[in-house]
Amino acid sequence: MLEIRSLTGVGWEALAAAFNAAFSDYVVPMSITADGLAAMQRRRGYAPDASFGAFDGDRLAGFVLTCLEGDRAYNSGTGVAPPYRRGGLARRLVDAVIERVPAASYVLEVIETNAPAVALYRAAGFRERRKLQVWTYAHGDRPPAPEIPALAAPDLPAIAADADTELPWQNSLASLSRATEPFVALGDARGAAIVFPASADLPLLCVARGERRRGLGARLLAAAAARATRPLRTMVDDADAGIAAFLEAAGATRLVRQLELVRELRGSPPRRDPG
Numbered sequence: 348m349l350e351i352r353s354l355t356g357v358g359w360e361a362l363a364a365a366f367n368a369a370f371s372d373y374v375v376p377m378s379i380t381a382d383g384l385a386a387m388q389r390r391r392g393y394a395p396d397a398s399f400g401a402f403d404g405d406r407l408a409g410f411v412l413t414c415l416e417g418d419r420a421y422n423s424g425t426g427v428a429p430p431y432r433r434g435g436l437a438r439r440l441v442d443a444v445i446e447r448v449p450a451a452s453y454v455l456e457v458i459e460t461n462a463p464a465v466a467l468y469r470a471a472g473f474r475e476r477r478k479l480q481v482w483t484y485a486h487g488d489r490p491p492a493p494e495i496p497a498l499a500a501p502d503l504p505a506i507a508a509d510a511d512t513e514l515p516w517q518n519s520l521a522s523l524s525r526a527t528e529p530f531v532a533l534g535d536a537r538g539a540a541i542v543f544p545a546s547a548d549l550p551l552l553c554v555a556r557g558e559r560r561r562g563l564g565a566r567l568l569a570a571a572a573a574r575a576t577r578p579l580r581t582m583v584d585d586a587d588a589g590i591a592a593f594l595e596a597a598g599a600t601r602l603v604r605q606l607e608l609v610r611e612l613r614g615s616p617p618r619r620d621p622g
Contacts, residue, residue, distance in 0.1 A: 349408060349436065351443050354398040357407065359385045365400070365407040369426025383546065386528040391423045391517050392416050397450075399443045401427075401436055411440045413448060414516070420448045420612075421516045422455035425464075437464075441471050451612055454516060456605045465606065473608035478585035479515055484549075484599040485578035486569055495570035498539065501532035506539045509553035512584035515607070518550035533570050540567040547575035565597050 354362070359381040366384055370377040379387070392414035401409040409427035413420055422444075427437050445453065456479060457464045503520050516522060523530070523541065530543045530550075538554035549571055554564045572579050583590045585604060595601075 349401045349403055349431070351399055351401050351439060353447075354395045354400050354410065354412075357395065357400065361407055362410070362412075365410055365428065366424065366426060368428040369409070372429065386526075386546070388412060388414070388423055390522050390526040390528070391421060392522070392525060393423065394420075397444065397448050399440050399447075401431070401440060403431070409436050409440055411444045413444055415448075415450060416516075416521055418451040420444075420450035420453045422453065423517075425455075437467055438471065441467065445471065445610065445612065448612065453610045453612060454607065455609075456515070456607050459604045459606050468608050471610070473610045476607045476609045479582050479605045479607055480585050480591060481580065481582050481602045481605060482594050482599045483578045483580050483602055484568060484572055484594070484597065486572035495533045495540075495566060496535065498532040498534065501539065501541070503532075503541070503551075506532070506534075506541070506551055506553050509538065509555050510551070511589065512587045514550070515582050515584075518582060523550060531571075531574050533574070534563075534567055538563045538567060540571045542571040542574050542579070544574050544576060547577045547579050549575075549579045549581040552581070564593055568594075568597050568599075 363379060363381040363384045367378050394413055394415040397413040397415055397420065399411050400407045408431040410424070411422060412424040414423045415421075425437060425441065454476075455468065455473065457468060459465070459478070503523060507514065507520055514520070526543070528543055528545055530541050533540045533542070536555070537558040539551070540549065541551040542549050552564065552567055552571070554567070568579075581594075582605075583594070585591075591601075
C-alpha cells in the first residue's frame, strides 16, 4: 500500500529519478539532473515539509513539489510514475498538500492541452487566473548581434519595472534573489535582459517604454542567446500582445500555452501527516 508523507529528508537524486520517470512521456518530455532540479526548486522556494510524495516501499511513485513565499504557495511540479497512474494518486497528493500547506493561496501552472491535469486541478478547486505562453529562441545562423555589455551590479527592481505585466512565480524578483546558479545581466538603463547560461532560462527582458521599437529588444534577445548553452526558454503573459509579437518577429517559436490556476485557502491549517 502506498504511503503518502512529506518529502522532508528526501534527497535530490531520488527526487530527480522520480521527476524524470513522471515526466518521461509528458506533453513536453523533460529530463533533468539532480543538480539541475535542485537549482530549479531552490530558486522557486522549495519547501520539503510542504511537499508530499507517495512511497511504495523505498520507491517514490508520485510527488507534489511545493514552494513557499510569504503567505503564498506554488506547485513546482506534480508527477506520478506511469505504473501508478489512473488510480487517483495525483488527486490524493494534491489534497494532502492543500490540507497542510501553510499559505493563504496556492498557485500552479498547467499546460492548456493537458486535459487530465486541468480536470484534476479544477476538481480540486483551482480556478484560472491568467494564461502564460512559453517560447523558445535559438540564435541560429543570424548575424552576430552588436556587443551588449554585461551589468556588474544590475538593479533588478528597476529592470522589472519596465515589464508590462506581473511576472510569473519563477521569474519574480523573489525567485531571482533565491537563485543559486549564476545569471548574467545584459544591457543598460534603456533596457536589459537576465539570462541563466547553464539552463538557458530567460526570466526577464524589458525595454523602457520610450526606447521600444528601435531594435534594442532584438539585440538583447540575441545577446542573451549567445550567452546560453542551448536555445533560450522564456515565459510571458498571454495578455501582453506586444511581447508575443516581438518574439515572433525576432524568430522565436511558441511551444505551449499554460494556464495559471489558483486556489484560495482558509488560513494555515495545523501541520500533521495525513498518513
